[in-house]
Amino acid sequence: MECGPYELIKESSECKARRGKIYTARGIIDTPVFMPVGTQGTLKGVANELLSDSDVQIILANSYHLYLRPGTEVIKEAGGIQRFNSWNKPMLTDSGGFQAFSLKGIRKISENGVEFQSHIDGSKHFFSPEKSIRVQRDIGADIIMCLDECVSYPSDYEYAKNSMELGLRWAGKCKEEFWRDNNFSKTRQSLFGIIQGSVYSDLRLKSTYEILNIGFGGYAIGGLSVGEPKEEMHSVLENILPVIPSGKARYLMGVGMPEDLWECVERGIDMFDCVIPTRNGRNGQVFTSFGKINIRNLEFKKDFSPLDINCRCPTCKGYSKAYLNHLVRSKESLYLSLLSLHNVYFMVNLMTTIRKSVETDTFFKSKKEFFEKYYSRNQN
RNA sequence: GGGGGUGUGGCAGAGUGGUUUAAUGCACCAGACUGUAAAUCUGGCGGGCUUGCCCUUCGGUGGUUCAAAUCCAUCCGCCCCCA
Numbered sequence: 072m073e074c075g076p077y078e079l080i081k082e083s084s085e086c087k088a089r090r091g092k093i094y095t096a097r098g099i100i101d102t103p104v105f106m107p108v109g110t111q112g113t114l115k116g117v118a119n120e121l122l123s124d125s126d127v128q129i130i131l132a133n134s135y136h137l138y139l140r141p142g143t144e145v146i147k148e149a150g151g152i153q154r155f156n157s158w159n160k161p162m163l164t165d166s167g168g169f170q171a172f173s174l175k176g177i178r179k180i181s182e183n184g185v186e187f188q189s190h191i192d193g194s195k196h197f198f199s200p201e202k203s204i205r206v207q208r209d210i211g212a213d214i215i216m217c218l219d220e221c222v223s224y225p226s227d228y229e230y231a232k233n234s235m236e237l238g239l240r241w242a243g244k245c246k247e248e249f250w251r252d253n254n255f256s257k258t259r260q261s262l263f264g265i266i267q268g269s270v271y272s273d274l275r276l277k278s279t280y281e282i283l284n285i286g287f288g289g290y291a292i293g294g295l296s297v298g299e300p301k302e303e304m305h306s307v308l309e310n311i312l313p314v315i316p317s318g319k320a321r322y323l324m325g326v327g328m329p330e331d332l333w334e335c336v337e338r339g340i341d342m343f344d345c346v347i348p349t350r351n352g353r354n355g356q357v358f359t360s361f362g363k364i365n366i367r368n369l370e371f372k373k374d375f376s377p378l379d380i381n382c383r384c385p386t387c388k389g390y391s392k393a394y395l396n397h398l399v400r401s402k403e404s405l406y407l408s409l410l411s412l413h414n415v416y417f418m419v420n421l422m423t424t425i426r427k428s429v430e431t432d433t434f435f436k437s438k439k440e441f442f443e444k445y446y447s448r449n450q451n
Numbered sequence: 452g453g454g455g456g457u458g459u460g461g462c463a464g465a466g467u468g469g470u471u472u473a474a475u476g477c478a479c480c481a482g483a484c485u486g487u488a489a490a491u492c493u494g495g496c497g498g499g500c501u502u503g504c505c506c507u508u509c510g511g512u513g514g515u516u517c518a519a520a521u522c523c524a525u526c527c528g529c530c531c532c533c534a
Contacts, residue, residue, distance in 0.1 A: 106486095108486075108487065109487095110487050111487090115487080115490085116490080131486070133486085133487075136487085136488095163486095165486050166486090168486075169486045169487085170486095170487095170488090172486090173486095173487075173488075174488070177488085189488095190488040191488085216486080219486095221486070265486090291486080293486070294486095295485090295486095296485045296486090297485085298485095322486090323486090324485095324486040325485055325486040326485060326486085327485050328485065331485075343485095343486095344485095344486055345485050345486080346484090346485070346486085346487045346489090347484075347485055349487080350484065350485090350487065350489065350490095350491085351483095351484060351485095352490095353489080353490045353491080354483085354484070354489080354490075354491065354492090355490095356483090356484075365481080365482080367481095368480085368481075369479090369480070369481095399490095402490075404490075406490085407490055
């Protein structure tokens with residue numbers, strides 16, 4: 072069985088929260104960690120330099136997108152994604168499994184993999200589990216993911232069961248391909264398996280046991296935060312996390328909102344990724360310690376204070392709400408960067424706060440303080 | 452002085468007798484966004500409340516008509532051409 076890159080440092084005395092480290096070739100990641108998403112290899116609207124002072128430790132990219140453009144051969148020739156995009160910290164690539172969900176209508180799933188019709192030019196491309204691994208190997212991120220199908224919600228039992236079982240077969244093939252030429256020592260990548268099974272507890276458990284049995288460097292939970300009620304998501308976590316060995320990282324894919332980070336760390340999650348800070352930033356929504364706001368709204372037109380007095384990001388250091396409100400209303404492209412940057416800072420700073428609370432066994436105290444402030448503006 | 456045209460909701464601009472509180476776009480007011488086909492999408496945008504209705508709207512006034520933003524008269528404003 073493969074050795075994982077995770078080291079457990081401390082377990083909370085209050086709940087299932089953990090402090091840990093993930094070792095990669097490009098550096099050590101303190102967990103729990105929030106990983107912002109940069110589908111095309113960059114956080115949309117945020118230059119690397121702007122993050123040099125931040126707590127961003129690792130970013131995501133997407134193998135489907137990079138495979139289509141610029142093409143894996145370009146990235147390979149550049150010397151890997153981190154050489155290509157000049158991000159000298161860890162990266163993780165998703166397998167294309169999420170696109171099996173989001174590109175519904177222009178993709179076909181079969182036993183051997185997913186056929187995509189390119190959203191760019193309509194050309195057809197086939198991602199087998201092995202192909203996804205080869206693509207991710209060429210891209211060269213530190214952590215790579217098995218090809219899976221992110222099942223939508225709601226999903227009937229039969230569909231979820233068949234999809235989950237197909238996912239297990241794919242996971243086996245991914246692992247086999249990953250180890251085929253024993254390239255691991257050369258690239259020092261880690262391959263994570265993904266647990267599926269929608270909201271059905273027996274399917275989730277079966278998936279967990281089988282994925283564990285195949286054995287991966289870390290374990291991701293997929294197919295959540297796709298529209299199911301929060302309680303469903305929490306009960307899935309409570310159901311399967313106790314089964315996963317404590318020496319492995321647990322990664323909740325696609326989550327989430329600030330409140331989700333607290334709730335899911337509390338249940339034992341180590342890694343999160345989400346597009347929310349950047350996408351919502353581009354749409355004018357800003358996270359602050361006093362709640363979320365839409366900076367385009369009238370109430371900020373003459374508000375000359377920073378977005379968040381508790382924030383040390385470049386946006387908050389340099390610009391007022393009134394000015395950002397003006398930039399958004401004027402559609403001046405600078406706001407895309409400034410708001411995305413602030414939101415990314417907010418999420419990773421929150422994660423730093425959460426890590427400290429686990430270290431000092433003040434998780435619930437900190438959580439309470441956060442929520443009291445966060446919901447002080449409105450009831451969200 | 453003569454001839455022609457035109458005036459529609461914050462703006463632009465459809466509509467030329469009924470299905471019109473009046474298309475569409477912009478602006479404005481909100482909301483949503485969770486492993487990124489998203490700098491996107493959705494809703495609202497005359498007034499009132501008992502939220503289903505009532506009242507008020509297409510330069511002004513007065514008519515015709517069962518019915519007028521739409522037809523007629525007149526007044527006012529603006530534009531173009533000729534003197």
